[in-house]
Amino acid sequence: MSVFEENMLQAVQNEIYLCLERLGWERAQFSVERPRKNTFGHVSSNVALTLAKQLKRRPLDIANDIAAELEGKIKGLEKIEIVAPGFINFTFSPEYFQAYIPRIRKEKEDFQKSNSGKGKKVQVEFVSANPTGPLTIGHGRQAVLGDTISRILEWHDFDVTREYYFNDAGRQIRMLGLSVLARYNELMGMELDIPEGGYEGEYIIDIAADFRKKHGDLKTENDLELFINFASNAIFITIRDTLKRLGIEHDVYFNEKDLYKQGKIKEVLAVLGEKAYTYEEDGATWFKATEFGADKDRVLVKNTGEPTYRLPDIAYHREKIRRGFDLIIDIFGADHHATYPDVKSALEAMGFDTSSIRVLLHQFVTLTRNGEMVKMSTRKANFVTLDELMDLVGTDVVRYFYIMRNMDSHLNFDLALAQKQTDENPVFYLQYAHARICNILLHSSEKGIKDYEDADLTLLKEPELIALMDVMLEFKDIMDLCKKSLEPMHLANYLYRLATAFHKFYSVHRVVSENIELSKARLQLIDAVKIILANGLKILGVSAPERM
RNA sequence: GCGCACGUAGCUCAGCUGGAUAGAGCGUCGGAUUCCGGUUCCGAAGGCCGAGGGUUCGAAUCCUUCCGUGCGUACCA
Numbered sequence A: 001m002s003v004f005e006e007n008m009l010q011a012v013q014n015e016i017y018l019c020l021e022r023l024g025w026e027r028a029q030f031s032v033e034r035p036r037k038n039t040f041g042h043v044s045s046n047v048a049l050t051l052a053k054q055l056k057r058r059p060l061d062i063a064n065d066i067a068a069e070l071e072g073k074i075k076g077l078e079k080i081e082i083v084a085p086g087f088i089n090f091t092f093s094p095e096y097f098q099a100y101i102p103r104i105r106k107e108k109e110d111f112q113k114s115n116s117g118k119g120k121k122v123q124v125e126f127v128s129a130n131p132t133g134p135l136t137i138g139h140g141r142q143a144v145l146g147d148t149i150s151r152i153l154e155w156h157d158f159d160v161t162r163e164y165y166f167n168d169a170g171r172q173i174r175m176l177g178l179s180v181l182a183r184y185n186e187l188m189g190m191e192l193d194i195p196e197g198g199y200e201g202e203y204i205i206d207i208a209a210d211f212r213k214k215h216g217d218l219k220t221e222n223d224l225e226l227f228i229n230f231a232s233n234a235i236f237i238t239i240r241d242t243l244k245r246l247g248i249e250h251d252v253y254f255n256e257k258d259l260y261k262q263g264k265i266k267e268v269l270a271v272l273g274e275k276a277y278t279y280e281e282d283g284a285t286w287f288k289a290t291e292f293g294a295d296k297d298r299v300l301v302k303n304t305g306e307p308t309y310r311l312p313d314i315a316y317h318r319e320k321i322r323r324g325f326d327l328i329i330d331i332f333g334a335d336h337h338a339t340y341p342d343v344k345s346a347l348e349a350m351g352f353d354t355s356s357i358r359v360l361l362h363q364f365v366t367l368t369r370n371g372e373m374v375k376m377s378t379r380k381a382n383f384v385t386l387d388e389l390m391d392l393v394g395t396d397v398v399r400y401f402y403i404m405r406n407m408d409s410h411l412n413f414d415l416a417l418a419q420k421q422t423d424e425n426p427v428f429y430l431q432y433a434h435a436r437i438c439n440i441l442l443h444s445s446e447k448g449i450k451d452y453e454d455a456d457l458t459l460l461k462e463p464e465l466i467a468l469m470d471v472m473l474e475f476k477d478i479m480d481l482c483k484k485s486l487e488p489m490h491l492a493n494y495l496y497r498l499a500t501a502f503h504k505f506y507s508v509h510r511v512v513s514e515n516i517e518l519s520k521a522r523l524q525l526i527d528a529v530k531i532i533l534a535n536g537l538k539i540l541g542v543s544a545p546e547r548m
Numbered sequence B: 001g002c003g004c005a006c007g008u009a010g011c012u013c014a015g016c017u018g019g020a021u022a023g024a025g026c027g028u029c030g031g032a033u034u035c036c037g038g039u040u041c042c043g044a045a046g047g048c049c050g051a052g053g054g055u056u057c058g059a060a061u062c063c064u065u066c067c068g069u070g071c072g073u074a075c076c077a
Helices: A008-023 A047-055 A059-070 A094-098 A100-110 A137-155 A171-187 A202-215 A224-245 A256-261 A264-274 A310-322 A340-349 A386-393 A395-403 A415-420 A426-446 A463-473 A475-485 A489-508 A516-540
Strands: A043-045 A077-083 A087-092 A121-125 A159-166 A252-255 A278-281 A284-287 A298-301 A327-333 A357-362 A365-369 A372-374 A411-414
Touching: A008 A043, A008 A059, A008 A087, A047 A059, A047 A087, A059 A077, A059 A087, A077 A094, A094 A100, A094 A463, A100 A463, A100 A516, A121 A137, A137 A159, A137 A327, A137 A357, A137 A365, A137 A386, A137 A395, A137 A475, A137 A516, A171 A202, A171 A224, A202 A224, A224 A386, A252 A256, A256 A264, A256 A310, A264 A278, A264 A298, A264 A310, A264 A340, A284 A340, A298 A310, A310 A327, A310 A340, A310 A357, A365 A415, A386 A395, A386 A415, A395 A411, A395 A426, A395 A489, A395 A516, A411 A415, A426 A489, A426 A516, A463 A475, A463 A489, A463 A516, A475 A489, A475 A516, A489 A516
Parallel strands: A121 A159, A121 A327, A159 A252, A327 A357, A365 A411
Antiparallel strands: A043 A087, A077 A087, A278 A284, A284 A298, A365 A372
């Protein structure tokens, strides 16, 4: 049996290009895609439609010419059909699909793995939540998105650095220190006095108690720095543990504080000043953002002498570029969309090329419980933490749910639904397909079919099997799409479709039957399905259970 | 006001760079199992793709106006 090196889309596209060349027609823009309906074949192209205008001929006639010219050129092709208004549909033969089964089973986790990243260095910055409280459900979306995107890039052979920008300087962190101090004083018998804008969550009390355990009773008025360090460190540890529980570990925690210690903040001010992109007004230092198209200039250093968040952001991104990544991906919540243009402008003002930076914005998570919106705020204590969510529904569900929607859309996370853990949940449907395959493989060996390596794969030819194998081969296209769009949703949807194709096949055909030869062939098939399911789930960070 | 998004079935959402009769899950109603796990499968009902205009062979998709929702528009992060 021959092995087909290219996938269907590439093979068809290349042959159409060659065909147009032979016919002396210009290269037009045309699509080669998988049609929505399987009655349109496995691959479909609109090339005749797009050529109609420049050739001044009927699309159907053009399609006929192209089809005739393609005759016998595409390996593994069963038939070409021309359909009004001028689509050319390609149907591949069962042999084409069958040829992939041994490859999948041989290459296993490396099947169709891409090396298109060529080891290029990519930095993915995500979460970067202020260390002022536990991670919430809102942070969870970004955490899972960032990690899954990282996994997708790693699959494509990029060298990925997962990074967390740790805001351990500035006003918010001082508020945290003051809040813990207030609780500490309360423990010491003083009246509780949480500062305006301070943090009121229960965890502040716990930190204060731990502080007292470690440091005992202090006269604390002048030890704010001690409280800040203790508190931010305590919260850092809980954040890291929460992420670890989700299967996420950052390679680098970049401390904002270091930007100050190493003089990077001053450097940025100096460089921008030298190039006359800053000026002083009302006691503050301003950046001339209007010269880069902004509606107004921005403050970099307040009249109190304290930098705004923009300045360290600029300094941090300057460091990112200087560290020599080929690609820098920033994942931010939608509330940050206004800040990046300023950072970009400042970097360009300093003479940096910002084309390697790609900013991904994701919309918010709306949490509902019994149909009612649950509002989230770290300062007030009425939030649901990411840990609580994992307690409720498990990490597999959390990871899948967060990426199953387009990041441009609001994610509606219905807690009541998520807690159900029933068949309404796509994760179980998917995992069940994997578990079911494992069970069938187990069953077959109990039935005495231990070795099915010598199967006759030409027996795999029923429509449900062809449809299943068609979906299996789509894996590479989906991974390419994920890389291009940096949108893991496509993989989640794909795996769901793969599971569906398998369940449909299962419901009409027995795998293990009295017909030993047929059983062997189908065992090879489902073993291959299992491999692709497991590969995809691994990229999503979701487990592939052998039984449930 | 201005900027960035979003608006598709009762609900939650797909629909990739414009393509063929707009799809799925849940919910509703009705079916399928002597059998490898029914946590499965099949069928039905349910849509002026927010509204109007434009571009073209062809629009849910691109442009434009309007309406609605979210997030920004800080010397908060």
